[in-house]
Amino acid sequence: MATVSSPGSPAGKRVEVSIKKAMGPGDDKVHTWPHLVRAEFLCSVLVLFGLMVWALLVNAPLEEPANPSRTPNPSKAPWYFLGLQEMLVFFDPWHAGVVLPSLIIVGLMVIPYIDINPKGNGYYTFRERKWEILTFFLGFHVLWISLIVIGTLLRGPGWNWFWPWEYWDPHKVEALTSVNLPYLLGIRDYFWAAIFGLVAILGFFVVGTIAMYAWVIWLKGSEFMERWGAVRFGITSFLFLNMVAVVIKMLMRHMFNIKYVMETPWINV
Amino acid sequence: MSWWQEVKDQITESQVWTSIFRHGYDDTPRNRVLMVSGNVWLHLHPSKVRRHATRMRFTWCMGGITFLMFLVTVVTGVYLMFYYRPVAQYAYADMKYLEFDMPFGMLMRNMHRWAAHGMVIAVWLHMFRVFLTGSYKPPREFNWVVGVILLVLTLLLSFTGYLLPWDQLAIWAVTVGSNMGRATPVLGHEGPFKELLGVNPLYDARAFIFGGGEVGPHTLLRFYILHCVFIPLVTSLFLAVHFWRIRRDGFSGPAL
Ligand code: HEM
Numbered sequence: 001m002a003t004v005s006s007p008g009s010p011a012g013k014r015v016e017v018s019i020k021k022a023m024g025p026g027d028d029k030v031h032t033w034p035h036l037v038r039a040e041f042l043c044s045v046l047v048l049f050g051l052m053v054w055a056l057l058v059n060a061p062l063e064e065p066a067n068p069s070r071t072p073n074p075s076k077a078p079w080y081f082l083g084l085q086e087m088l089v090f091f092d093p094w095h096a097g098v099v100l101p102s103l104i105i106v107g108l109m110v111i112p113y114i115d116i117n118p119k120g121n122g123y124y125t126f127r128e129r130k131w132e133i134l135t136f137f138l139g140f141h142v143l144w145i146s147l148i149v150i151g152t153l154l155r156g157p158g159w160n161w162f163w164p165w166e167y168w169d170p171h172k173v174e175a176l177t178s179v180n181l182p183y184l185l186g187i188r189d190y191f192w193a194a195i196f197g198l199v200a201i202l203g204f205f206v207v208g209t210i211a212m213y214a215w216v217i218w219l220k221g222s223e224f225m226e227r228w229g230a231v232r233f234g235i236t237s238f239l240f241l242n243m244v245a246v247v248i249k250m251l252m253r254h255m256f257n258i259k260y261v262m263e264t265p266w267i268n269v
Numbered sequence: 270m271s272w273w274q275e276v277k278d279q280i281t282e283s284q285v286w287t288s289i290f291r292h293g294y295d296d297t298p299r300n301r302v303l304m305v306s307g308n309v310w311l312h313l314h315p316s317k318v319r320r321h322a323t324r325m326r327f328t329w330c331m332g333g334i335t336f337l338m339f340l341v342t343v344v345t346g347v348y349l350m351f352y353y354r355p356v357a358q359y360a361y362a363d364m365k366y367l368e369f370d371m372p373f374g375m376l377m378r379n380m381h382r383w384a385a386h387g388m389v390i391a392v393w394l395h396m397f398r399v400f401l402t403g404s405y406k407p408p409r410e411f412n413w414v415v416g417v418i419l420l421v422l423t424l425l426l427s428f429t430g431y432l433l434p435w436d437q438l439a440i441w442a443v444t445v446g447s448n449m450g451r452a453t454p455v456l457g458h459e460g461p462f463k464e465l466l467g468v469n470p471l472y473d474a475r476a477f478i479f480g481g482g483e484v485g486p487h488t489l490l491r492f493y494i495l496h497c498v499f500i501p502l503v504t505s506l507f508l509a510v511h512f513w514r515i516r517r518d519g520f521s522g523p524a525l
Contacts, residue, residue, distance in 0.1 A: 028319055028320045028321075028525065029317040029318060029319055029320070030317065030318065030319075030320050030323065031298070031301040031302070031305075031316065031317055032301075032305045032311070032314045032315060032316055032317060032318050033301050033302075033304035033305050033311065033316075034301070035318070035320075035323045036314060036318050036322070036323040037304075037305070037311065037314070039323055039324075039325065039330070040330075040333055043325070043330045043333060043334065044333075044337055047334055047337060048337070048341070051341065051380060051383060051384060051387065052380070054379075054383050055376055055379035055380040055383055056376065056379070058379065058383070059375065059379055060378050060379050060381075060382035060383070061436075061438055062364055062365075062368065062434055062436055062438075063436040063437040063438045064436060064437050065361045065435065065436060065437070066357075066361065066435045066436055066437060066439060066440040067437060068440065068483065068484070068485070070437070071441065072437055072441055075441040075442070075444065075445045076441075076442060076445065077442055077445045077446035078427065078428060078431050078442050078446060080389050080424060080427065081424075081428070081446050084449075085445065085446075092452065093448065093449050093451075093452030093459070093460075094449075094452040094453060094454050094457070094460045094461055096449070097448070097449020097450075097452055098449055098452060098453050098454065098457075098460075099454075101449075105417060105421060108396075108417045108420075109413075109414045109417045111400075111405060111413065112405040112406065112407075112409070112410030112411075112413045112414070113410060115405075115406070117406075118406070119403075120402075120403040120406075121403045121404070121406040121407075121521065122402060122403065122404060122406075122521035122522040122523050122524070123402060123403075123522070123523040124401055124402055125403075129403065133400075133401070136400055140393075140397065266461050266462060267454075267461040267462070
């Protein structure tokens with residue numbers, strides 16, 4: 001603790017202030033050269049060295065020449081898209097391949113605008129932004145990374161599930177016993193099944209939005225909801241419910257073998 | 270030693286030398302600033318930064334590593350371009366040629382490929398770090414959006430490059446990855462509401478990506494140009510914006 005006389009104090013009277021306070025905010029700055037440049041340089045050298053060793057030890061794959069008439073089984077997309085390919089198990093291609101990726105991109109982009117929590121800006125904290133971090137964790141780690149791992153390691157011929165110690169049997173037969181939700185509930189008529197499905201989906205979003213509203217009010221109070229605003233709440237709950245819907249659909253498929261909630265001649269969900 | 274000093278002075282005070290190097294190497298505060306502000310590459314940085322921003326614990330160095338991986342792919346990629354022809358008859362043979370006959374061909378190819386994978390992983394970790402430090406909060410909202418665009422561009426760069434070896438892995442991975450194009454609602458020939466615009470396999474969203482009904486020679490050329498010219502250019506533009514915004518908004522950090 002060094003002492004400096006503070007400008008506001010009467011002449012001659014010395015007030016003890018730490019140097020840091022006396023210099024005011026903005027003054028933990030250091031010179032970029034050498035402090036930052038040195039770190040960047042060392043980091044680059046290490047990473048380049050690692051990359052070089054890796055490139056010397058492991059060759060990039062090159063298989064037989066392209067042959068459009070011989071489809072390999074399984075055909076896998078590049079690993080970073082396997083989360084989406086895994087979604088094809090649960091959703092039709094237009095949903096898994098077009099709607100979900102669009103929602104992911106848009107959802108990521110709106111994060112700064114729907115998160116109005118002023119805390120946790122510029123430092124690590126879990127306590128001050130529990131819900132944001134948990135939601136991100138669900139989307140990024142559970143739904144994106146773990147599905148990539150499944151797609152890479154556990155999916156074999158016919159996109160069937162194989163444990164690492166199992167032989168990839170291309171003739172493995174999986175009984176296609178999946179049924180639609182309305183059928184499971186005893187609705188046999190196509191028209192009414194479609195109506196039921198539509199109501200179920202709309203109902204999910206309506207009830208989900210109301211539940212989320214109540215939950216936020218309960219958790220944060222109505223003063224927070226007022227600051228958050230209807231638009232932010234609407235976007236957030238829509239995106240969040242879509243994410244939850246993916247989880248629900250996966251569970252329905254794995255546990256009850258349900259294929260579609262709604263089936264129509266035009267579009268199936 | 271005085272003759273040595275004399276020669277040194279002669280050189281460092283000559284017109285040629287001083288026209289290139291504007292300041293000495295003495296470790297003075299002034300030089301520390303000039304080192305950064307007088308150098309076109311380093312002046313991406315401000316001349317002073319807050320202490321925590323230099324710590325790997327805070328940034329994980331992941332944005333920098335993403336950029337480094339991008340630079341590695343640019344350099345190795347240019348090398349590969351000298352030997353590779355994006356034509357269906359030649360592409361695969363050129364890969365073999367490059368691997369077995371070109372000096373350092375295999376090493377360059379490996380580095381290009383693994384750096385591309387590294388870039389995808391690093392950009393995800395970078396995004397995760399930025400999320401965890403809440404660095405997207407005001408005033409940096411827009412830079413997060415630019416970041417998401419960069420994320421998509423990174424994936425597209427990787428994906429378009431995947432096709433170029435023109436082997437089984439390449440065409441089938443790209444076929445599977447792009448098949449969703451044909452399922453696009455309204456615009457894909459297997460998507461919902463396909464009747465509205467009268468799309469067909471040769472005239473829909475996927476055909477636009479492929480340049481035809483399936484992955485073929487036309488797709489190879491298309492992906493080559495996207496991979497080597499178009500997407501790198503767009504990525505560079507967004508990188509410029511990204512870095513510029515970091516300079517403008519300052520680096521995030523705890524309030525003082
Ligand atoms: C090609 C991809 C990218 C490159 C090369 C890149 C590069 C960088 C670099 C070098 C920094 C400086 C700090 C650091 O190293 O962490 C940075 C900061 C930042 N990046 Fe990225 N980035 C990329 C993608 C992204 C993505 C995907 C996001 C978010 C979705 C993002 C959001 C940000 C934000 C908000 C900052 C400011 C961080 C702060 O002030 O703490 N960037 N980026």
